[in-house]
Amino acid sequence: MGGGVSRTLLVGVLCGVLSACGLSAGEAPGDGTSEAAASTGKSPALADVTPLTDVRDWEGEVTAHADTPVDPVATDPKPQLPVTVTDAQGTKVTIKDTSRVLALDVYGTLSRTVYELGLGDSLVGRDISTDLPEAADLPLVTQNGHELNAEAILGLDPTVLITDTSLGPWDAVLQVRDAGIPVVVVDSHRGLDNVGELIHGVADALGLPKQGDALAKRTQGEIDDVTAQIADVAPADKGERLRTVFLYVRGQSGVYYMFGEGSGADSLIDAVGGYDVAEEIGWNGMKPLTDEGLIAAQPDLVLMMSGGLESAGGVDGLLERLPALAETPAGQHRRFVTMEDSQILGFGPITASVLEALAVATYAPAALTGGEG
C-alpha cells in the first residue's frame, strides 16, 4: 500500500518537474501497479500504433517481441563452388562443399543469415540462440551457452564452419580447422554498422554472393525504413529523448553489466531514438557497473534481455536486489523494455523487426500491454 502511495507521489513530483521544464505532462500515467503483460503473438507495426504524446508518460515494463518468420531471398539456391574467401582474420579459406553447414555464434546471427540465404536445409547443427522452429530438430552444439567441443562438431561431419570469436575455447575452433574442415571466421562485432558486411561474409563463404547482395540490400532497406519511421515518433530534440541504458543481468547475485560503445547496445539505443547514456559517460565495452554509477546515470529507460530479467526475479526482484536502480526514473516508473536474449543484440537479417518492436515497446507500449495508448 505504502509503496503505491509513494510511487504516485513520485509520479506527481516528476510530472511537476517535467511541466516545469516546459514539457507537456500529457495524460495521466497508467496504473502504476499494473503488472507486465507479456506480449502474445505478433508485435504491431510502428505505423499502426499511436505513439504516446510524451514518452515519459508510461509506467510498467514491456516485453517486445520481434516476430520474424524466415523469409529466404532465394529458394534452393545453387552455390558457386569451389569458392576462396579471405575471412575477417585474413585467413584464406577454400570451400568446396556447402552440403553440411555449421554457422555458430553467440547471438545466432550467422545461422539466421544462412536461413535467409535459402540454405537453411544444409545446416547440421545450431547454437543456443538459434531458436527458430525450422532449427528445432538440429542438435545443439553449444551446450552450456558458448562452449564448443571439437569432437562433437566433427561428429556432425560439417563441410564448412562459419563462426566468430564469441564462442570458445578458440582452440576448439582451431582443432576443427586442423581436421581439414574449412573454417571461416567473421567479425564478432555486432552493430548497425556492419550488418551488410556480416551478411556478405556468410554469403560469400557459401558461394552465394548474389543472394548475399540481395539479402544485404533487403535488410538495409528495411532498416532504413524503420529508422525513418522511428525518427518520426522519437523526440527530435536530443535532450528530450529517453536516457537509455542497456543492462545485462544474470541471476540474483547482484552482478550487472552496462553495455557501452562497441557492444552493439550503443547502436541499438541510437537506432531506437534513445539518448545513449553510456556514450555520454564514455563507457565502452561490457563492464560491471557500480550502484552509484547507475544512480548518477539516471536512466529513464532500461533495455534488457528478457531471460536476464527473468533470472533476476522480474522487475520486482531486480529492484529489490538493486536498490540503486529504484533510485532512477527507470526504476521508479518500472520503465523496462525487454526482448528475447536471442533477438535483442543479434543484428543481421532480423534487425529491422527488432528495432520496430523495440520502438513500439518504447513509444507505444499500450499497444503491447493491451492498455490505452
Place this chain on the structure above:
Amino acid sequence: MTAAVVEHQRAGIRALAGRVGLLGGLTIALVVSLVLAAGHGQLDIPPSEVLGSLLHKIGIDLGPVPQHPQGENTLWQVRFPRVVMAALAGAALATAGALMQGVFGNPLAEPGVVGVSAGAAVAAATAIVFQLTFAGTWTVAVCAFVGGLVTTMLVYYMSRDGGRTEVVTLVLTGIAVNAVASAGLAFLMFLGDTQAREEIVFWQLGSLNGSRWEQVAVVAPMVAVGIGAAVVLAPKLDLLALGDRAARHVGVDVERLRMSVIVVVALLTAAAVAFCGIISFVGLVVPHLIRLLAGPGHRLLVPASALGGAVLLVLADLWARTLIAYADLPIGMLTALVGGPFFFWLIRRARRTAGGWA
C-alpha cells in the same frame, strides 16, 4: 653370518620386486586408461576402428579404419592430442606435488593448494590479455613458468621459519597467495576483451578441451625435463627427510637442492597450467595414495606419482568429456570434488600426528 647376508639380499630383492611391480602395474594401468580414453568420446568410434586407425598410421594395414567421414580427423586432431595432454598434465602435477611435499617436508604442499598454479595462471593470463607473443607458441608457457617460479619461491620463503614449514603456516600462506592471484585474475578479466575473459574463465576451472598437437609439443619437453630432473633429485630428497643438518652431513648441498626442486616444481606446474588451466588436488591425492602403497621413499614415489597422476587425469578427463553430450565438464571441478574431501582427511590426520596444530 651368511644367513644374515642372504636375508639382507632377500629383502633387497623383495624391495626391487615391489618397485618393479608397482611401476609395472602403474604402467599397465596407464596403457589401459590411454586405450580406454582413446576409444571413447563424443564421436562414437568403435575401439576396433581406433586400433585400426593407429595401426594404419604406423604403416600396418590391419583392422578397420573409422567409418565416420570425420572419424580419422577426429581421432588424430582432437582426441589423441587431448588424451596425451591429459597424461602429461597429470604426470606433471602429481610429480610437482610429490616434490613439493618432499622439499617442504609437509604433507599438504601441492601446486593448487599453495597457490603456485594460480600464480602461474595469473602470469599466463597476463600474456593473453596483453596479447604478448615474444616467444611464439611458447609465450604462454614461458609466462606461466615465470609466474609459477615467483610464486613457489614466495610461498617457500613466507611459510618457512627456523628450517621448518608448519602445516598451518603453509595452508594460510596458500590462502593468501590464492587470494592475491584470484584478485589478479579478476583484474585481468576486467581489462581483457570478451575473448580474453572467456579464456581466463576457462582457466580458472581447468579444462583439456581444445588441446592441440602444437600445445602438446610445448608441454611434452617441459614435462620430460621436469620429470627427468625429479627422478635425479629424488634420492637426495630422501636424505633431506632426515633433516637439514643430517642431509648436510652426508654431503647434500641443502640450499642448492631446495632451489633446484623449486625450479622443477615451477617448470612442471607451468607445463600443466599453460594450456589446461588450474587443475588442483592431483598433486595431493596421487602422491599420498602412492605413499600408502609403497612408503615414503622418493626414489619410488616420484616416478610412481608421475604414472599415477597420468592415469588419474586421463580417466578424469574421459569422464569430463563424455558425461554430457556436446558438452565438456570443467576438469578442475571434478578433481576438486574428489580432492577436497581428501584434503580435509589429510588435514585431520596431519593434526593428529602433530598433536594439534603444529
